[in-house]
Amino acid sequence: PVAPASNFIRHIVERDLEQGTYATRHWARCPGDAQHHAAGEPDPAKIRTRFPPEPNGYLHIGHAKSICLNFGLARDFGGVCHMRFDDTNPEKEEQEYVDSISDAVKWLGFGWDAFGESHLYFASNYFDFMYRAAEYLIESGNAYVDQQTAEEMRTNRGSLTEPGKNSPWRDRSVAENLALFREMRDGKHADGSMVLRAKIDMASPNINLRDPAIYRIKHAHHHNTGDKWCIYPMYTFAHPLEDAYEGVTHSICTLEFEDQRPFYDWVLERLAEGGLLAHPLPKQYEFSRLNLTYVVLSKRKLIELVEKQFVSGWDDPRLPTLVGARRRGYAPEGFRLFADRIGVSKADSWIEYTILEDCMREVLNASAERRIAVLDPIKLVIDNYPVDQSEDCHAPNHPQKPELGHRVVPLSRELWIEREDFMEEPVKGYFRLFPGNMVRLRYGYVVKCTGVEKDSAGNVTVVHCEYLPDTKSGTPGADSVKVKGNIHWVSAAHAYAAEVRMYDRLFKEAHPGAGERDYLDDINPNSVNTITAQLEPALKEAKPEDRFQFERHGYFVADSKDSQPGKPVFNRTVTLRDAWQK
Ligand code: ATP
Ligand code: MG
Numbered sequence: 001p002v003a004p005a006s007n008f009i010r011h012i013v014e015r016d017l018e019q020g021t022y023a024t025r026h027w028a029r030c031p032g033d034a035q036h037h038a039a040g041e042p043d044p045a046k047i048r049t050r051f052p053p054e055p056n057g058y059l060h061i062g063h064a065k066s067i068c069l070n071f072g073l074a075r076d077f078g079g080v081c082h083m084r085f086d087d088t089n090p091e092k093e094e095q096e097y098v099d100s101i102s103d104a105v106k107w108l109g110f111g112w113d114a115f116g117e118s119h120l121y122f123a124s125n126y127f128d129f130m131y132r133a134a135e136y137l138i139e140s141g142n143a144y145v146d147q148q149t150a151e152e153m154r155t156n157r158g159s160l161t162e163p164g165k166n167s168p169w170r171d172r173s174v175a176e177n178l179a180l181f182r183e184m185r186d187g188k189h190a191d192g193s194m195v196l197r198a199k200i201d202m203a204s205p206n207i208n209l210r211d212p213a214i215y216r217i218k219h220a221h222h223h224n225t226g227d228k229w230c231i232y233p234m235y236t237f238a239h240p241l242e243d244a245y246e247g248v249t250h251s252i253c254t255l256e257f258e259d260q261r262p263f264y265d266w267v268l269e270r271l272a273e274g275g276l277l278a279h280p281l282p283k284q285y286e287f288s289r290l291n292l293t294y295v296v297l298s299k300r301k302l303i304e305l306v307e308k309q310f311v312s313g314w315d316d317p318r319l320p321t322l323v324g325a326r327r328r329g330y331a332p333e334g335f336r337l338f339a340d341r342i343g344v345s346k347a348d349s350w351i352e353y354t355i356l357e358d359c360m361r362e363v364l365n366a367s368a369e370r371r372i373a374v375l376d377p378i379k380l381v382i383d384n385y386p387v388d389q390s391e392d393c394h395a396p397n398h399p400q401k402p403e404l405g406h407r408v409v410p411l412s413r414e415l416w417i418e419r420e421d422f423m424e425e426p427v428k429g430y431f432r433l434f435p436g437n438m439v440r441l442r443y444g445y446v447v448k449c450t451g452v453e454k455d456s457a458g459n460v461t462v463v464h465c466e467y468l469p470d471t472k473s474g475t476p477g478a479d480s481v482k483v484k485g486n487i488h489w490v491s492a493a494h495a496y497a498a499e500v501r502m503y504d505r506l507f508k509e510a511h512p513g514a515g516e517r518d519y520l521d522d523i524n525p526n527s528v529n530t531i532t533a534q535l536e537p538a539l540k541e542a543k544p545e546d547r548f549q550f551e552r553h554g555y556f557v558a559d560s561k562d563s564q565p566g567k568p569v570f571n572r573t574v575t576l577r578d579a580w581q582k
């Protein structure tokens with residue numbers, strides 16, 4: 001494996017390690033909480049990053065970038081990456097997503113066990129700490145309970161050109177704020193009737209600092225904490241606390257959170273002043289999110305594609321979800337290669353889908369065993385080959401990896417070949433089968449085309465040939481006759497007729513929905529073509545998720561859902577070469 005190219009975040013980590021920024025750690029403590037680290041204890045992990053999805057949906061290829069970045073940094077710099085479910089929002093989260101996200105991260109090749117501990121965290125376990133932090137902000141004059149309506153709050157927030165207006169409740173006493181906040185906690189007030197706000201600056205040029213809400217009332221059941229709480233922290237308040245509580249050093253997020261960084265630091269600094277946290281505090285760094293051509297990566301759009309049944313489900317092989325990509329046959333190593341290749345920066349840009357496909361080709365070319373598949377079959381009859389006889393041919397499983405051995409491919413009198421490997425009237429430069437011409441049946445004999453049969457409409461239905469018995473591949477006579485064409489085939493008597501889904505891109509436009517268009521109008525109407533192909537018999541034994549190169553065609557995977565034992569169904573992962581044409 002090649003070491004990932006450096007990037008600005010790796011430079012920051014290298015600098016911090018050199019300067020010993022995080023050499024001494026002080027862990028956040030919350031009264032009554034079972035935090036396992038003792039204060040001041042040396043941290044065996046040199047850095048801590050985290051991947052913090054909200055368990056409210058399936059991960060997509062954009063998340064893979066973030067996973068490779070965060071887990072990759074921990075792997076490369078002797079640290080830990082925390083798998084953290086950001087489940088502070090009641091109602092929306094489900095176990096199904098927790099399981100699917102955990103699976104996806106492991107599938108990509110990462111884990112969260114390190115230094116003898118599991119680093120799997122649920123942010124909802126810190127509600128006591130978050131509540132304590134909120135009370136501290138009230139006690140220190142840094143937060144107040146606001147009773148303006150949502151509408152009033154919106155109007156009084158101002159705009160980019162207008163400063164905001166102070167709430168009439170902004171100058172309540174600490175005692176009154178504390179009492180009201182406790183009433184909120186105790187369920188004495190209705191949803192939306194009041195919120196706790198940070199007291200910062202209603203005239204700040206950064207709107208995020210105009211007294212952001214930090215706790216709201218929500219009488220909702222939480223999957224982890226049940227009905228214990230009817231107030232929940234806002235994401236922008238919870239996030240820095242989660243990072244600090246877990247001892248995260250480098251909190252890496254996408255660029256749209258850049259404007260939130262001053263609030264992130266504000267929260268942590270205030271709590272450090274109050275002794276709830278100690279320096280060094282976590283630092284937030286932003287990178288540009290992945291934008292990929294020919295796909296949509298927005299959760300809302302993915303939900304719409306599934307709900308309106310443009311695809312068969314979250315794991316439809318055409319979707320850019322990780323469950324879909326996995327079913328499509330994309331390899332985890334390919335995603336890791338892709339993440340290294342596209343790098344990490346702060347520049348917003350579009351990545352060409354072909355870069356991802358090239359990474360998959362590269363990885364699959366190196367790893368996938370070769371098999372023979374005839375996707376558009378036409379019969380080839382070897383007239384001078386005995387009826388009811390067959391023999392073994394030997395095909396290497398991988399041309400560059402002899403250690404992967406070979407397999408037996410039976411040859412008999414009637415074969416399937418690709419329709420395009422025969423032309424009755426050959427065009428210039430065509431070296432495959434045409435009457436009078438000789439080609440090699442790959443791993444078999446040289447054959448000479450002798451004629452055709454046609455149906456009443458004049459379509460060729462059967463091609464006839466004769467073989468040259470001394471020319472079998474792997475025998476001394478193999479090179480006695482030189483031919484230019486080399487075609488693949490399967491024995492008709494032994495072939496496995498399989499369902500093969502020829503997948504293509506789900507969108508026909510590089511930027512679905514760009515300009516005035518509705519992205520749904522950019523859906524490619526031919527994103528799947530299901531065919532019956534004739535496969536070499538060894539493919540009957542393929543297990544779900546086994547990946548192959550079908551020689552001359554591309555990479556295919558045995559479908560994980562629709563395959564039956566002894567009766568696999570195949571999905572086309574990617575063609576051998578970039579064949580996408582608009
Ligand atoms: P939403 O905001 O719609 O809930 P999200 O994609 O932000 O969706 P999270 O569950 O919060 O969902 O994402 C987890 C992590 O993945 C975040 O740190 C986020 O920055 C990162 N991430 C999400 N989308 C991308 C993307 N396209 N490229 C890179 N990182 C991404
Ligand atoms: Mg999010």
Ligand code: MG
Nearest residue numbers: 057058059299
């Ligand atoms: Mg998401």
